[in-house]
Amino acid sequence: MCGIFGVVGRPDWVLGLRPKASMTAMAHRGPDGSGLWRSPSFDRAAGGSSPACVLAHTRLSIIDLSDAAAQPMTTGDGRYTLAYNGEVYNFPEIRRELETLGETFRSSGDSEVVLKACVRWSERAPERFRGMFSLGLWDERDKRLLLARDRLGVKPLYLAETPGGIAFASEVRTLLAAGAVPRVLSARGLHGYLRFGSVQEPDTLVEGVSSLEPGTTLVWSGEGGRVRRYWALPDAPPAPIARVEAVAEIRRLLHESVRMRLVSDVPFGVFLSGGADSSALTALASAEAARPIHTFTVGFD
Numbered sequence: 001m002c003g004i005f006g007v008v009g010r011p012d013w014v015l016g017l018r019p020k021a022s023m024t025a026m027a028h029r030g031p032d033g034s035g036l037w038r039s040p041s042f043d044r045a046a047g048g049s050s051p052a053c054v055l056a057h058t059r060l061s062i063i064d065l066s067d068a069a070a071q072p073m074t075t076g077d078g079r080y081t082l083a084y085n086g087e088v089y090n091f092p093e094i095r096r097e098l099e100t101l102g103e104t105f106r107s108s109g110d111s112e113v114v115l116k117a118c119v120r121w122s123e124r125a126p127e128r129f130r131g132m133f134s135l136g137l138w139d140e141r142d143k144r145l146l147l148a149r150d151r152l153g154v155k156p157l158y159l160a161e162t163p164g165g166i167a168f169a170s171e172v173r174t175l176l177a178a179g180a181v182p183r184v185l186s187a188r189g190l191h192g193y194l195r196f197g198s199v200q201e202p203d204t205l206v207e208g209v210s211s212l213e214p215g216t217t218l219v220w221s222g223e224g225g226r227v228r229r230y231w232a233l234p235d236a237p238p239a240p241i242a243r244v245e246a247v248a249e250i251r252r253l254l255h256e257s258v259r260m261r262l263v264s265d266v267p268f269g270v271f272l273s274g275g276a277d278s279s280a281l282t283a284l285a286s287a288e289a290a291r292p293i294h295t296f297t298v299g300f301d
Contacts, residue, residue: 002071002085003029004157005056005174006136008145008220009165014052017167017178023056025177026170029085030058032065037072037081039140051165051222053138053145055083062087063265064109073115079141082115085170086133086155089260094128118146123217126150127230130260134212136168145220151231153201153214160209166220168212172204181208258284269294 003026007014023034039053057071074081088094091110094117099105103116110131117125118137123146126133132154137146147168149157158174160167160181167180175181184207192200202210212218215231241249258281262268270282272295285293 001029001060003027003058003170003174004083004085004134004136005167005169005178006054006083006138006145007165007167007178007180008051008053008138009162009167011049011052013162013164014054017054017180019054019056019178022169022174022178023058025174026056026058029170030060032061033059033070035059035070035072037074037083039081039138040078051143053081053140055081055136055138057083061266062109063263064107064111065265066107068107069109069111071111073111075115075119079139080115080119081138081140082111082118082135084111084114084133084135086131086135086150087261088114088129088131088133089263090128090130118148122146123148123219123228124230126217134170143221145218147212147218147220149212149214149216151215153211157212158204158209159212159218161225162208166225172206172209175209176206181206184208254280254284255288259288262289267294269296271295272297 005019005022005026007017007019019036023036027034035057037055055072059071072081072083088110091113095105095113098113098116098120101120105112114135117128118135121128126148132150134149134155134157135147145166147157149155156170158169158172160175162181167175167178169175176183186203186205186207189199189203189205192203193205199205202213204210216227216229219226262285270278270285270293272278272282274297282293282295
């Protein structure tokens with residue numbers, strides 16, 4: 001699952017936050033490791049005007065369990081640093097493309113591929129990713145932050161823009177623990193919760209905190225942020241096809257999707273609800289996997 005946290009902004013504001021407390025607040029998302037990164041100018045940032053940056057990460061190890069895949073991850077020249085949560089399932093294909101462009105890799109997982117893809121293609125990189133992800137990439141030279149969220153918003157990414165700068169995290173509680181925003185109830189978020197039974201994105205229950213919308217990127221500098229939507233459902237429905245063709249295409253897509261999600265360096269399993277969907281996915285996974293699939297059904301009193 002992993003957890004990410006980051007702050008960028010006026011040095012005195014950044015220095016007044018509690019990044020270690022943020023890591024404690026999201027430790028449950030990543031029990032296998034953690035990392036805290038400060039921009040090189042952080043120690044002398046209090047007297048400067050250039051934006052300072054802090055990134056934190058708690059890790060749930062899935063692919064490449066070694067320290068080579070630990071985060072936050074920085075490029076060899078020290079310019080870019082990544083905090084990333086999720087899985088990009090087509091990372092082997094992207095890695096091969098980057099290698100043809102001259103890139104080399106020291107790890108075998110997807111994090112380094114995501115880092116170097118974002119360095120090369122900037123805010124257009126998420127368009128190439130197939131998976132679920134949220135990420136923050138800091139450019140130390142240009143003092144610029146790139147945030148991105150997957151197409152359907154499977155992975156969360158919460159934002160707080162303040163007069164001092166911007167903070168982001170995988171959970172609202174992480175922003176509160178770090179002191180990025182005060183603990184003030186959002187009337188709009190509460191209204192949505194009471195009306196619909198859940199808070200409607202991009203609102204949250206905390207005033208001043210919102211979620212980055214699915215399928216969007218945000219580029220933030222000292223002058224503010226710029227949001228760009230890189231994906232949305234098409235306005236017009238596809239042309240109709242025969243039922244037999246539709247069944248065959250859905251079956252192909254499901255096989256492909258399940259196969260891509262079976263890449264793992266740790267054991268994996270399937271939650272069975274008793275419904276047709278989880279049963280069908282288990283059958284597909286069993287056909288694709290090289291070893292038996294563990295299944296689990298959970299009940300509550």
